[in-house]
Amino acid sequence: MKRNTLIHEPLYPPIRPHQWETALFQSKPVRRLKHLAHFGAGSLVTSVVHSRFEHTVGVWKLAAHFFPDDDLLRAAAILHDLGHLPFSHAVEEALEFDHHQITEQYILGEEMTKILGNASIKSTDVVEYLRKPSVLTGRNHVLGIDHLDSFFRDTYMFCNTEVPPHHILPKLTCTEQGIDTDLETGLYLLKLIKQDHELFLSPFLVGVDRLLAEAIKSHWNEQPHHADRQVFAGLTDLDVVAMLQSSSSLRAKRIIRILLYEPDKIHISEQEGYPIRIRKIYAKAPLCNGQLLTEISNDAQELIDSLPDLTFKRYVSINS
Template sequence: MAFFYLNEPLYPQMQMTDIEYELFHTSYVRRLKYLAHFGAAFLVTPVVHSRFEHTLGVWKLACYFFPEDYILRIAAILHDIGHLPFSHAVEENLGFNHHHFTEKYISSFEIKNILSKYGYYTDEIIAYLDSSSPLTGYDNVLGLDHLDSFFRDTYMAGFARNLPRDVLEKLSCCEKGIVTDEETAMYLLELITVDHELFLSPHLLAVDKILSEAIRLHSKEMGTPLSDFVLLTDHEIITMLRQSSSERAKKLIELLLFRPQNIKVEETFSEHTALKLEVRKVYQKSPLVNGKPILESSKCNDIRKRLQALKKVYYIYE
Protein backbone atom coordinates (compact mmCIF):
# COMPACT_ATOMS: atom_id res chain seq x y z
CA MET A 1 0.00 0.00 0.00
CA ALA A 2 2.84 2.41 0.77
CA PHE A 3 4.07 1.87 -2.79
CA PHE A 4 0.70 3.04 -4.09
CA TYR A 5 0.31 6.32 -2.25
CA LEU A 6 4.00 7.25 -2.41
CA ASN A 7 4.06 7.14 -6.18
CA GLU A 8 3.26 9.15 -9.29
CA PRO A 9 2.79 7.96 -12.90
CA LEU A 10 5.36 9.87 -14.98
CA TYR A 11 8.62 8.12 -14.08
CA PRO A 12 9.81 4.64 -13.05
CA GLN A 13 9.36 3.74 -9.38
CA MET A 14 12.44 4.21 -7.17
CA GLN A 15 13.45 2.49 -3.95
CA MET A 16 13.05 4.69 -0.87
CA THR A 17 15.49 4.72 2.01
CA ASP A 18 14.21 4.81 5.60
CA ILE A 19 14.96 8.50 6.03
CA GLU A 20 13.19 9.36 2.79
CA TYR A 21 10.12 7.41 3.86
CA GLU A 22 10.04 9.30 7.16
CA LEU A 23 10.52 12.69 5.51
CA PHE A 24 7.67 12.03 3.09
CA HIS A 25 5.45 11.45 6.13
CA THR A 26 6.28 14.70 7.94
CA SER A 27 3.46 17.22 8.28
CA TYR A 28 5.39 19.72 6.14
CA VAL A 29 5.74 17.38 3.16
CA ARG A 30 2.26 15.87 3.52
CA ARG A 31 0.83 19.42 3.46
CA LEU A 32 2.09 19.71 -0.13
CA LYS A 33 -0.64 17.25 -1.15
CA TYR A 34 -3.11 20.07 -0.53
CA LEU A 35 -1.31 22.81 -2.47
CA ALA A 36 -1.88 23.13 -6.22
CA HIS A 37 1.36 23.14 -8.18
CA PHE A 38 -0.18 25.23 -10.96
CA GLY A 39 -1.44 27.93 -8.63
CA ALA A 40 -4.94 29.32 -8.86
CA ALA A 41 -5.09 28.01 -12.43
CA PHE A 42 -5.93 24.74 -10.68
CA LEU A 43 -9.43 26.20 -10.27
CA VAL A 44 -10.01 26.77 -13.99
CA THR A 45 -7.82 24.28 -15.92
CA PRO A 46 -7.27 20.49 -16.03
CA VAL A 47 -3.78 20.99 -14.59
CA VAL A 48 -4.64 19.85 -11.07
CA HIS A 49 -1.58 18.04 -9.71
CA SER A 50 -0.27 19.06 -6.30
CA ARG A 51 3.11 20.10 -4.95
CA PHE A 52 3.30 16.61 -3.45
CA GLU A 53 3.21 14.88 -6.85
CA HIS A 54 5.80 17.36 -8.09
CA THR A 55 8.00 16.64 -5.07
CA LEU A 56 7.72 12.90 -5.67
CA GLY A 57 8.66 13.51 -9.29
CA VAL A 58 11.71 15.61 -8.47
CA TRP A 59 12.82 13.01 -5.91
CA LYS A 60 12.44 10.27 -8.53
CA LEU A 61 14.52 12.25 -11.02
CA ALA A 62 17.21 12.75 -8.37
CA CYS A 63 17.22 9.00 -7.69
CA TYR A 64 17.23 8.18 -11.41
CA PHE A 65 20.23 10.35 -12.29
CA PHE A 66 22.10 10.39 -8.94
CA PRO A 67 21.15 7.23 -7.00
CA GLU A 68 24.07 7.56 -4.56
CA ASP A 69 23.74 11.30 -3.87
CA TYR A 70 21.65 11.19 -0.70
CA ILE A 71 22.00 14.90 0.07
CA LEU A 72 20.43 15.67 -3.31
CA ARG A 73 17.71 13.08 -2.72
CA ILE A 74 16.85 14.57 0.68
CA ALA A 75 16.96 18.11 -0.70
CA ALA A 76 14.57 17.05 -3.47
CA ILE A 77 12.01 15.94 -0.87
CA LEU A 78 12.28 19.15 1.16
CA HIS A 79 12.87 21.76 -1.55
CA ASP A 80 9.25 22.99 -1.77
CA ILE A 81 7.94 22.70 1.80
CA GLY A 82 7.90 26.48 2.22
CA HIS A 83 5.28 27.10 -0.46
CA LEU A 84 2.23 29.16 0.36
CA PRO A 85 -1.32 28.05 -0.49
CA PHE A 86 -1.76 27.80 -4.26
CA SER A 87 2.03 27.81 -4.65
CA HIS A 88 3.31 30.75 -6.71
CA ALA A 89 -0.15 32.24 -7.28
CA VAL A 90 -0.09 34.55 -4.26
CA GLU A 91 3.61 34.57 -3.36
CA GLU A 92 4.85 37.51 -5.44
CA ASN A 93 1.53 39.37 -5.38
CA LEU A 94 1.50 39.36 -1.56
CA GLY A 95 5.23 39.92 -1.09
CA PHE A 96 6.44 36.54 0.19
CA ASN A 97 9.39 34.28 -0.64
CA HIS A 98 8.78 30.55 -0.18
CA HIS A 99 12.52 29.87 0.10
CA HIS A 100 12.56 31.72 3.41
CA PHE A 101 9.83 29.45 4.79
CA THR A 102 11.52 26.34 3.36
CA GLU A 103 14.63 27.09 5.43
CA LYS A 104 12.49 27.81 8.49
CA TYR A 105 10.58 24.52 8.22
CA ILE A 106 13.72 22.47 7.57
CA SER A 107 14.97 23.84 10.89
CA SER A 108 11.78 22.74 12.67
CA PHE A 109 12.03 20.10 15.37
CA GLU A 110 10.04 17.58 13.32
CA ILE A 111 12.42 17.60 10.36
CA LYS A 112 15.60 18.35 12.29
CA ASN A 113 14.94 15.32 14.48
CA ILE A 114 14.62 12.97 11.49
CA LEU A 115 17.73 14.37 9.80
CA SER A 116 19.86 14.04 12.93
CA LYS A 117 18.56 10.51 13.54
CA TYR A 118 20.23 9.44 10.28
CA GLY A 119 23.36 11.56 10.63
CA TYR A 120 22.39 14.60 8.55
CA TYR A 121 22.22 18.27 9.57
CA THR A 122 19.74 21.00 8.72
CA ASP A 123 22.52 23.42 7.81
CA GLU A 124 23.92 21.13 5.11
CA ILE A 125 20.50 20.65 3.50
CA ILE A 126 19.78 24.39 3.61
CA ALA A 127 23.23 25.15 2.19
CA TYR A 128 22.64 22.67 -0.61
CA LEU A 129 19.32 24.30 -1.50
CA ASP A 130 20.96 27.74 -1.44
CA SER A 131 23.67 26.73 -3.92
CA SER A 132 23.65 25.80 -7.60
CA SER A 133 23.21 22.07 -8.08
CA PRO A 134 21.65 19.53 -10.46
CA LEU A 135 18.40 20.24 -8.61
CA THR A 136 18.31 23.90 -9.62
CA GLY A 137 20.73 23.85 -12.57
CA TYR A 138 23.82 26.01 -12.87
CA ASP A 139 23.58 29.40 -14.59
CA ASN A 140 21.29 28.96 -17.61
CA VAL A 141 21.10 25.15 -17.50
CA LEU A 142 17.82 23.32 -16.87
CA GLY A 143 17.76 21.49 -13.51
CA LEU A 144 15.73 18.57 -12.17
CA ASP A 145 13.19 20.73 -10.32
CA HIS A 146 12.01 22.62 -13.40
CA LEU A 147 12.36 19.56 -15.63
CA ASP A 148 9.63 17.86 -13.62
CA SER A 149 7.46 20.98 -13.67
CA PHE A 150 7.58 21.24 -17.46
CA PHE A 151 7.00 17.52 -17.94
CA ARG A 152 4.13 17.41 -15.45
CA ASP A 153 2.34 20.64 -16.40
CA THR A 154 2.32 19.94 -20.13
CA TYR A 155 1.36 16.31 -19.62
CA MET A 156 -1.62 17.31 -17.47
CA ALA A 157 -2.58 20.06 -19.93
CA GLY A 158 -2.56 17.56 -22.81
CA PHE A 159 0.34 19.15 -24.72
CA ALA A 160 3.02 16.48 -24.27
CA ARG A 161 3.59 14.38 -27.40
CA ASN A 162 5.76 11.85 -25.57
CA LEU A 163 5.53 10.16 -22.19
CA PRO A 164 8.07 11.69 -19.78
CA ARG A 165 9.47 8.26 -18.82
CA ASP A 166 10.30 7.64 -22.51
CA VAL A 167 12.06 11.00 -22.84
CA LEU A 168 14.20 10.18 -19.78
CA GLU A 169 16.02 7.53 -21.79
CA LYS A 170 17.43 10.30 -23.98
CA LEU A 171 18.62 12.47 -21.08
CA SER A 172 21.58 12.49 -18.73
CA CYS A 173 22.36 14.89 -15.90
CA CYS A 174 25.70 16.35 -14.87
CA GLU A 175 26.46 18.68 -11.96
CA LYS A 176 25.35 21.63 -14.11
CA GLY A 177 22.00 20.12 -15.09
CA ILE A 178 20.27 18.29 -17.93
CA VAL A 179 22.29 17.09 -20.93
CA THR A 180 20.82 15.69 -24.15
CA ASP A 181 20.93 15.64 -27.94
CA GLU A 182 19.69 18.50 -30.09
CA GLU A 183 16.40 16.90 -31.15
CA THR A 184 15.40 16.07 -27.57
CA ALA A 185 16.55 19.49 -26.35
CA MET A 186 14.30 21.19 -28.90
CA TYR A 187 11.39 19.05 -27.71
CA LEU A 188 12.07 20.10 -24.10
CA LEU A 189 12.25 23.74 -25.21
CA GLU A 190 8.84 23.36 -26.82
CA LEU A 191 7.44 22.03 -23.53
CA ILE A 192 9.04 24.92 -21.64
CA THR A 193 7.59 27.46 -24.06
CA VAL A 194 4.10 25.96 -24.17
CA ASP A 195 4.02 25.79 -20.38
CA HIS A 196 4.97 29.46 -20.11
CA GLU A 197 2.44 30.46 -22.75
CA LEU A 198 -0.18 28.74 -20.64
CA PHE A 199 0.58 29.97 -17.11
CA LEU A 200 1.57 33.45 -18.34
CA SER A 201 -1.56 33.78 -20.45
CA PRO A 202 -3.72 36.81 -19.55
CA HIS A 203 -6.60 34.79 -18.13
CA LEU A 204 -4.47 32.63 -15.85
CA LEU A 205 -2.44 35.61 -14.68
CA ALA A 206 -5.74 37.29 -13.83
CA VAL A 207 -6.90 34.25 -11.86
CA ASP A 208 -3.77 34.39 -9.68
CA LYS A 209 -4.14 38.15 -9.20
CA ILE A 210 -7.80 37.92 -8.25
CA LEU A 211 -7.09 35.24 -5.67
CA SER A 212 -4.30 37.36 -4.17
CA GLU A 213 -6.59 40.39 -4.05
CA ALA A 214 -9.30 38.39 -2.29
CA ILE A 215 -6.81 37.25 0.39
CA ARG A 216 -5.53 40.82 0.81
CA LEU A 217 -9.06 42.20 1.22
CA HIS A 218 -9.98 39.49 3.74
CA SER A 219 -6.80 40.16 5.72
CA LYS A 220 -7.53 43.89 5.78
CA GLU A 221 -11.15 43.35 6.82
CA MET A 222 -10.20 40.95 9.62
CA GLY A 223 -7.19 42.99 10.77
CA THR A 224 -4.94 39.94 10.59
CA PRO A 225 -1.44 39.86 9.09
CA LEU A 226 -0.97 38.07 5.77
CA SER A 227 1.64 35.89 7.46
CA ASP A 228 -1.20 34.11 9.28
CA PHE A 229 -2.10 32.39 6.01
CA VAL A 230 1.25 30.95 4.92
CA LEU A 231 0.79 27.48 6.45
CA LEU A 232 -2.81 27.01 5.34
CA THR A 233 -3.87 24.67 2.55
CA ASP A 234 -5.72 25.61 -0.63
CA HIS A 235 -9.00 24.24 0.71
CA GLU A 236 -8.65 26.27 3.91
CA ILE A 237 -8.05 29.43 1.87
CA ILE A 238 -11.14 28.80 -0.25
CA THR A 239 -13.28 28.14 2.84
CA MET A 240 -11.88 31.22 4.57
CA LEU A 241 -12.69 33.47 1.61
CA ARG A 242 -16.17 32.05 1.05
CA GLN A 243 -16.95 32.81 4.69
CA SER A 244 -15.18 36.16 4.74
CA SER A 245 -16.77 39.21 6.29
CA SER A 246 -15.40 41.11 3.30
CA GLU A 247 -18.17 41.03 0.70
CA ARG A 248 -15.68 41.93 -2.00
CA ALA A 249 -13.42 39.01 -1.08
CA LYS A 250 -16.41 36.65 -1.18
CA LYS A 251 -17.45 37.92 -4.61
CA LEU A 252 -13.94 37.42 -5.98
CA ILE A 253 -13.60 33.83 -4.80
CA GLU A 254 -17.09 33.05 -6.12
CA LEU A 255 -16.02 34.52 -9.46
CA LEU A 256 -13.01 32.20 -9.58
CA LEU A 257 -14.91 29.11 -8.49
CA PHE A 258 -18.10 29.43 -10.51
CA ARG A 259 -17.85 32.20 -13.14
CA PRO A 260 -14.23 32.38 -14.39
CA GLN A 261 -15.53 32.95 -17.91
CA ASN A 262 -16.65 36.42 -16.77
CA ILE A 263 -13.09 37.58 -16.03
CA LYS A 264 -12.11 40.26 -18.56
CA VAL A 265 -8.49 41.06 -19.33
CA GLU A 266 -7.21 43.62 -21.85
CA GLU A 267 -3.91 45.24 -22.78
CA THR A 268 -5.27 48.78 -22.55
CA PHE A 269 -5.93 50.82 -19.42
CA SER A 270 -9.28 52.49 -18.78
CA GLU A 271 -11.24 54.05 -15.93
CA HIS A 272 -12.90 50.66 -15.40
CA THR A 273 -9.60 48.91 -14.65
CA ALA A 274 -9.60 47.10 -11.31
CA LEU A 275 -6.19 45.42 -11.22
CA LYS A 276 -2.94 45.60 -13.18
CA LEU A 277 -0.87 42.58 -14.28
CA GLU A 278 2.72 42.67 -15.51
CA VAL A 279 5.09 39.97 -16.80
CA ARG A 280 8.61 41.33 -16.30
CA LYS A 281 10.82 38.30 -16.87
CA VAL A 282 10.67 34.95 -18.63
CA TYR A 283 12.53 31.66 -18.26
CA GLN A 284 16.10 31.52 -19.57
CA LYS A 285 17.29 27.99 -18.74
CA SER A 286 17.60 25.09 -21.18
CA PRO A 287 19.34 21.70 -21.57
CA LEU A 288 23.01 21.41 -22.43
CA VAL A 289 23.83 20.28 -25.96
CA ASN A 290 27.51 19.93 -26.80
CA GLY A 291 28.42 21.77 -23.60
CA LYS A 292 26.19 24.85 -24.10
CA PRO A 293 22.56 25.69 -23.19
CA ILE A 294 20.67 25.19 -26.42
CA LEU A 295 18.55 28.29 -25.88
CA GLU A 296 21.68 30.35 -26.60
CA SER A 297 21.89 28.82 -30.09
CA SER A 298 20.77 30.75 -33.17
CA LYS A 299 18.49 27.79 -33.92
CA CYS A 300 16.33 28.91 -31.01
CA ASN A 301 15.58 32.44 -32.23
CA ASP A 302 11.90 31.68 -32.67
CA ILE A 303 11.65 30.14 -29.19
CA ARG A 304 13.33 33.17 -27.63
CA LYS A 305 10.91 35.47 -29.47
CA ARG A 306 7.91 33.47 -28.23
CA LEU A 307 9.17 33.69 -24.66
CA GLN A 308 10.01 37.40 -24.86
CA ALA A 309 6.58 38.10 -26.35
CA LEU A 310 5.07 37.05 -23.02
CA LYS A 311 6.49 40.14 -21.29
CA LYS A 312 3.41 42.33 -21.31
CA VAL A 313 1.16 44.47 -19.15
CA TYR A 314 -2.51 43.56 -18.74
CA TYR A 315 -5.51 45.07 -16.99
CA ILE A 316 -8.39 43.26 -15.32
CA TYR A 317 -11.73 44.98 -15.91
CA GLU A 318 -14.82 45.07 -13.74
Protein backbone atom coordinates in the same frame (compact mmCIF):
# COMPACT_ATOMS: atom_id res chain seq x y z
CA MET B 1 9.74 -3.31 -7.56
CA LYS B 2 6.73 -3.04 -5.25
CA ARG B 3 5.10 0.35 -5.69
CA ASN B 4 4.66 2.64 -2.69
CA THR B 5 1.20 4.04 -3.34
CA LEU B 6 1.75 6.95 -0.94
CA ILE B 7 4.87 8.08 -2.83
CA HIS B 8 3.83 7.79 -6.43
CA GLU B 9 3.33 9.82 -9.59
CA PRO B 10 2.84 8.57 -13.18
CA LEU B 11 5.56 10.25 -15.24
CA TYR B 12 8.73 8.34 -14.32
CA PRO B 13 9.75 4.79 -13.36
CA PRO B 14 9.39 3.93 -9.65
CA ILE B 15 12.22 4.60 -7.21
CA ARG B 16 12.66 2.67 -3.97
CA PRO B 17 12.81 5.24 -1.14
CA HIS B 18 15.19 4.98 1.77
CA GLN B 19 13.54 4.65 5.17
CA TRP B 20 14.37 8.25 6.05
CA GLU B 21 12.89 9.44 2.73
CA THR B 22 9.64 7.64 3.50
CA ALA B 23 9.61 9.40 6.88
CA LEU B 24 10.08 12.77 5.16
CA PHE B 25 7.25 12.07 2.72
CA GLN B 26 4.99 11.12 5.62
CA SER B 27 5.80 14.25 7.63
CA LYS B 28 3.13 16.92 8.01
CA PRO B 29 5.03 19.71 6.13
CA VAL B 30 5.55 17.47 3.09
CA ARG B 31 2.02 16.02 3.20
CA ARG B 32 0.70 19.60 3.24
CA LEU B 33 2.07 19.97 -0.31
CA LYS B 34 -0.62 17.50 -1.44
CA HIS B 35 -3.11 20.28 -0.74
CA LEU B 36 -1.34 23.08 -2.64
CA ALA B 37 -1.99 23.41 -6.37
CA HIS B 38 1.18 23.52 -8.46
CA PHE B 39 -0.83 25.51 -11.00
CA GLY B 40 -1.83 28.22 -8.51
CA ALA B 41 -5.28 29.76 -8.81
CA GLY B 42 -5.47 28.31 -12.32
CA SER B 43 -6.52 25.06 -10.62
CA LEU B 44 -9.83 26.76 -9.79
CA VAL B 45 -10.74 27.54 -13.41
CA THR B 46 -9.12 24.69 -15.38
CA SER B 47 -8.96 20.91 -15.14
CA VAL B 48 -5.23 20.99 -14.30
CA VAL B 49 -5.09 20.21 -10.59
CA HIS B 50 -1.79 18.44 -9.88
CA SER B 51 -0.28 19.44 -6.56
CA ARG B 52 3.07 20.49 -5.19
CA PHE B 53 3.31 16.99 -3.72
CA GLU B 54 3.26 15.25 -7.12
CA HIS B 55 5.86 17.74 -8.34
CA THR B 56 8.01 17.03 -5.27
CA VAL B 57 7.81 13.28 -5.84
CA GLY B 58 8.78 13.87 -9.46
CA VAL B 59 11.79 16.02 -8.60
CA TRP B 60 12.91 13.45 -6.04
CA LYS B 61 12.56 10.63 -8.57
CA LEU B 62 14.67 12.54 -11.10
CA ALA B 63 17.31 13.33 -8.46
CA ALA B 64 17.47 9.67 -7.39
CA HIS B 65 17.52 8.51 -11.01
CA PHE B 66 20.45 10.70 -12.00
CA PHE B 67 22.33 10.74 -8.66
CA PRO B 68 21.26 7.65 -6.69
CA ASP B 69 24.06 7.96 -4.10
CA ASP B 70 23.69 11.69 -3.38
CA ASP B 71 21.62 11.72 -0.19
CA LEU B 72 21.95 15.47 0.27
CA LEU B 73 20.46 16.11 -3.18
CA ARG B 74 17.72 13.55 -2.60
CA ALA B 75 16.81 15.26 0.71
CA ALA B 76 16.86 18.71 -0.89
CA ALA B 77 14.61 17.47 -3.69
CA ILE B 78 11.98 16.32 -1.16
CA LEU B 79 12.15 19.51 0.91
CA HIS B 80 12.76 22.24 -1.69
CA ASP B 81 9.12 23.42 -1.93
CA LEU B 82 8.00 23.21 1.71
CA GLY B 83 7.54 26.95 2.10
CA HIS B 84 5.07 27.50 -0.73
CA LEU B 85 1.94 29.40 0.20
CA PRO B 86 -1.59 28.26 -0.64
CA PHE B 87 -2.06 28.30 -4.43
CA SER B 88 1.73 28.44 -4.80
CA HIS B 89 2.97 31.68 -6.40
CA ALA B 90 -0.48 33.23 -6.86
CA VAL B 91 -0.38 35.44 -3.77
CA GLU B 92 3.23 35.36 -2.59
CA GLU B 93 4.28 38.69 -4.10
CA ALA B 94 1.01 40.47 -3.28
CA LEU B 95 1.25 39.52 0.41
CA GLU B 96 5.03 40.07 0.59
CA PHE B 97 6.00 36.54 1.59
CA ASP B 98 9.21 34.75 0.63
CA HIS B 99 8.63 31.01 0.26
CA HIS B 100 12.39 30.36 0.34
CA GLN B 101 12.63 31.74 3.89
CA ILE B 102 9.60 29.72 4.98
CA THR B 103 11.16 26.60 3.45
CA GLU B 104 14.28 27.11 5.53
CA GLN B 105 12.20 27.49 8.69
CA TYR B 106 10.52 24.14 8.03
CA ILE B 107 13.81 22.38 7.29
CA LEU B 108 15.46 23.74 10.43
CA GLY B 109 12.46 22.77 12.54
CA GLU B 110 12.54 19.90 15.03
CA GLU B 111 10.64 17.37 12.90
CA MET B 112 12.78 17.71 9.75
CA THR B 113 16.02 17.96 11.74
CA LYS B 114 15.28 14.70 13.57
CA ILE B 115 14.40 12.74 10.41
CA LEU B 116 17.42 14.04 8.53
CA GLY B 117 19.65 13.35 11.54
CA ASN B 118 18.64 9.69 11.43
CA ALA B 119 20.24 9.60 7.96
CA SER B 120 23.32 11.53 9.16
CA ILE B 121 22.22 14.58 7.16
CA LYS B 122 22.39 18.00 8.79
CA SER B 123 19.37 20.22 8.19
CA THR B 124 21.75 23.18 7.96
CA ASP B 125 23.51 21.45 5.06
CA VAL B 126 20.21 21.07 3.21
CA VAL B 127 19.46 24.77 3.72
CA GLU B 128 22.91 25.72 2.47
CA TYR B 129 22.50 23.44 -0.56
CA LEU B 130 19.19 25.10 -1.49
CA ARG B 131 20.69 28.58 -1.19
CA LYS B 132 23.23 27.98 -3.94
CA PRO B 133 22.94 27.19 -7.66
CA SER B 134 22.94 23.43 -8.06
CA VAL B 135 21.88 20.57 -10.29
CA LEU B 136 18.45 21.04 -8.72
CA THR B 137 18.07 24.58 -10.07
CA GLY B 138 20.59 24.35 -12.90
CA ARG B 139 23.71 26.48 -13.17
CA ASN B 140 24.74 29.11 -15.72
CA HIS B 141 21.60 29.14 -17.87
CA VAL B 142 21.37 25.32 -17.85
CA LEU B 143 18.06 23.51 -17.25
CA GLY B 144 17.93 21.85 -13.81
CA ILE B 145 15.97 18.95 -12.34
CA ASP B 146 13.33 21.05 -10.56
CA HIS B 147 12.14 22.89 -13.65
CA LEU B 148 12.53 19.84 -15.88
CA ASP B 149 9.80 18.16 -13.84
CA SER B 150 7.63 21.28 -13.92
CA PHE B 151 7.77 21.52 -17.71
CA PHE B 152 7.15 17.79 -18.14
CA ARG B 153 4.31 17.74 -15.61
CA ASP B 154 2.49 20.92 -16.57
CA THR B 155 2.39 20.13 -20.28
CA TYR B 156 1.58 16.45 -19.67
CA MET B 157 -1.36 17.33 -17.42
CA PHE B 158 -2.60 19.75 -20.07
CA CYS B 159 -2.37 16.91 -22.66
CA ASN B 160 0.14 18.94 -24.62
CA THR B 161 3.05 16.49 -24.89
CA GLU B 162 3.89 14.53 -28.02
CA VAL B 163 6.04 11.97 -26.18
CA PRO B 164 5.44 10.62 -22.63
CA PRO B 165 8.16 11.81 -20.21
CA HIS B 166 9.23 8.25 -19.34
CA HIS B 167 10.14 7.79 -23.02
CA ILE B 168 12.29 10.92 -22.94
CA LEU B 169 14.09 10.10 -19.69
CA PRO B 170 16.47 7.46 -21.19
CA LYS B 171 17.70 10.14 -23.62
CA LEU B 172 18.73 12.44 -20.77
CA THR B 173 21.81 12.52 -18.59
CA CYS B 174 22.60 14.99 -15.84
CA THR B 175 25.89 16.55 -14.84
CA GLU B 176 26.61 18.89 -11.95
CA GLN B 177 25.69 21.70 -14.35
CA GLY B 178 22.27 20.33 -15.25
CA ILE B 179 20.40 18.35 -17.90
CA ASP B 180 22.36 17.09 -20.93
CA THR B 181 20.90 15.42 -24.03
CA ASP B 182 21.09 15.13 -27.82
CA LEU B 183 20.13 17.94 -30.19
CA GLU B 184 16.71 16.60 -31.19
CA THR B 185 15.64 15.91 -27.62
CA GLY B 186 17.02 19.25 -26.45
CA LEU B 187 14.93 21.13 -29.00
CA TYR B 188 11.88 19.14 -27.88
CA LEU B 189 12.52 20.19 -24.27
CA LEU B 190 12.75 23.84 -25.32
CA LYS B 191 9.42 23.50 -27.13
CA LEU B 192 7.91 22.16 -23.89
CA ILE B 193 9.33 25.14 -22.01
CA LYS B 194 7.72 27.53 -24.48
CA GLN B 195 4.42 25.65 -24.38
CA ASP B 196 4.45 25.78 -20.59
CA HIS B 197 4.92 29.56 -20.67
CA GLU B 198 2.15 29.95 -23.24
CA LEU B 199 -0.28 27.80 -21.26
CA PHE B 200 0.25 28.91 -17.70
CA LEU B 201 1.44 32.49 -18.13
CA SER B 202 -1.42 33.55 -20.40
CA PRO B 203 -3.12 36.87 -19.51
CA PHE B 204 -6.27 35.08 -18.36
CA LEU B 205 -4.52 32.74 -15.94
CA VAL B 206 -2.21 35.46 -14.62
CA GLY B 207 -5.38 37.50 -14.12
CA VAL B 208 -6.94 34.67 -12.12
CA ASP B 209 -3.91 34.66 -9.82
CA ARG B 210 -4.24 38.43 -9.36
CA LEU B 211 -7.93 38.21 -8.50
CA LEU B 212 -7.25 35.60 -5.85
CA ALA B 213 -4.53 37.80 -4.39
CA GLU B 214 -6.94 40.74 -4.29
CA ALA B 215 -9.55 38.62 -2.53
CA ILE B 216 -7.05 37.60 0.13
CA LYS B 217 -5.82 41.17 0.62
CA SER B 218 -9.43 42.38 0.95
CA HIS B 219 -10.04 39.73 3.59
CA TRP B 220 -6.94 40.61 5.61
CA ASN B 221 -7.65 44.34 5.44
CA GLU B 222 -10.79 43.73 7.49
CA GLN B 223 -9.06 41.62 10.14
CA PRO B 224 -7.98 43.04 13.52
CA HIS B 225 -4.49 44.52 13.54
CA HIS B 226 -3.34 41.77 15.89
CA ALA B 227 -4.34 39.02 13.42
CA ASP B 228 -1.33 36.84 12.64
CA ARG B 229 -0.70 37.00 8.89
CA GLN B 230 2.05 34.40 9.27
CA VAL B 231 -0.64 31.81 10.00
CA PHE B 232 -1.66 32.15 6.36
CA ALA B 233 1.64 30.67 5.20
CA GLY B 234 0.75 27.33 6.79
CA LEU B 235 -2.75 27.01 5.34
CA THR B 236 -3.85 24.77 2.47
CA ASP B 237 -5.77 25.77 -0.65
CA LEU B 238 -9.02 24.45 0.82
CA ASP B 239 -8.41 26.47 3.99
CA VAL B 240 -8.10 29.64 1.92
CA VAL B 241 -11.22 28.96 -0.12
CA ALA B 242 -13.22 28.38 3.07
CA MET B 243 -11.71 31.52 4.63
CA LEU B 244 -12.74 33.67 1.67
CA GLN B 245 -16.21 32.16 1.41
CA SER B 246 -16.91 33.09 5.03
CA SER B 247 -15.01 36.40 4.97
CA SER B 248 -16.45 39.60 6.37
CA SER B 249 -15.22 41.28 3.18
CA LEU B 250 -17.92 41.36 0.53
CA ARG B 251 -15.28 41.91 -2.16
CA ALA B 252 -13.39 38.80 -1.06
CA LYS B 253 -16.57 36.71 -1.06
CA ARG B 254 -17.55 37.96 -4.52
CA ILE B 255 -14.17 37.26 -6.07
CA ILE B 256 -13.93 33.72 -4.73
CA ARG B 257 -17.48 33.04 -5.94
CA ILE B 258 -16.50 34.21 -9.43
CA LEU B 259 -13.34 32.09 -9.42
CA LEU B 260 -15.21 28.98 -8.28
CA TYR B 261 -18.46 29.22 -10.21
CA GLU B 262 -18.47 32.05 -12.79
CA PRO B 263 -15.01 32.36 -14.40
CA ASP B 264 -16.70 33.50 -17.63
CA LYS B 265 -17.17 36.89 -15.92
CA ILE B 266 -13.41 37.45 -15.69
CA HIS B 267 -12.36 40.07 -18.23
CA ILE B 268 -8.89 40.91 -19.57
CA SER B 269 -8.44 44.35 -21.14
CA GLU B 270 -5.82 46.90 -22.13
CA GLN B 271 -6.78 49.60 -19.62
CA GLU B 272 -9.32 48.73 -16.94
CA GLY B 273 -9.01 46.74 -13.71
CA TYR B 274 -6.11 45.39 -11.70
CA PRO B 275 -2.79 45.54 -13.58
CA ILE B 276 -1.26 42.17 -14.43
CA ARG B 277 2.07 41.04 -15.84
CA ILE B 278 4.22 37.94 -16.09
CA ARG B 279 6.38 37.58 -12.99
CA LYS B 280 9.27 35.65 -14.48
CA ILE B 281 10.48 34.09 -17.72
CA TYR B 282 12.48 30.88 -17.34
CA ALA B 283 15.10 31.11 -20.08
CA LYS B 284 17.33 28.13 -19.35
CA ALA B 285 18.24 25.42 -21.86
CA PRO B 286 19.68 21.89 -21.64
CA LEU B 287 23.22 21.01 -22.54
CA CYS B 288 24.04 19.06 -25.67
CA ASN B 289 27.17 16.95 -25.24
CA GLY B 290 28.44 19.37 -22.61
CA GLN B 291 27.70 22.58 -24.52
CA LEU B 292 24.75 24.86 -23.94
CA LEU B 293 22.23 24.03 -26.63
CA THR B 294 21.69 27.66 -27.57
CA GLU B 295 25.38 28.00 -28.39
CA ILE B 296 25.31 25.28 -31.04
CA SER B 297 21.77 25.54 -32.44
CA ASN B 298 20.15 28.59 -34.04
CA ASP B 299 16.73 26.94 -33.59
CA ALA B 300 17.38 26.62 -29.86
CA GLN B 301 18.45 30.26 -29.58
CA GLU B 302 15.34 31.37 -31.48
CA LEU B 303 13.13 29.44 -29.07
CA ILE B 304 14.79 31.07 -26.07
CA ASP B 305 14.67 34.50 -27.72
CA SER B 306 10.94 34.11 -28.34
CA LEU B 307 10.08 33.75 -24.65
CA PRO B 308 10.26 37.47 -23.79
CA ASP B 309 7.69 38.07 -26.56
CA LEU B 310 5.15 36.41 -24.27
CA THR B 311 5.37 39.24 -21.73
CA PHE B 312 2.47 41.66 -21.49
CA LYS B 313 0.93 44.48 -19.48
CA ARG B 314 -2.83 44.07 -19.19
CA TYR B 315 -5.64 44.51 -16.68
CA VAL B 316 -8.09 42.06 -15.16
CA SER B 317 -11.58 42.87 -13.93
CA ILE B 318 -14.91 41.19 -13.25
CA ASN B 319 -17.90 41.93 -15.45
CA SER B 320 -21.09 42.94 -13.67
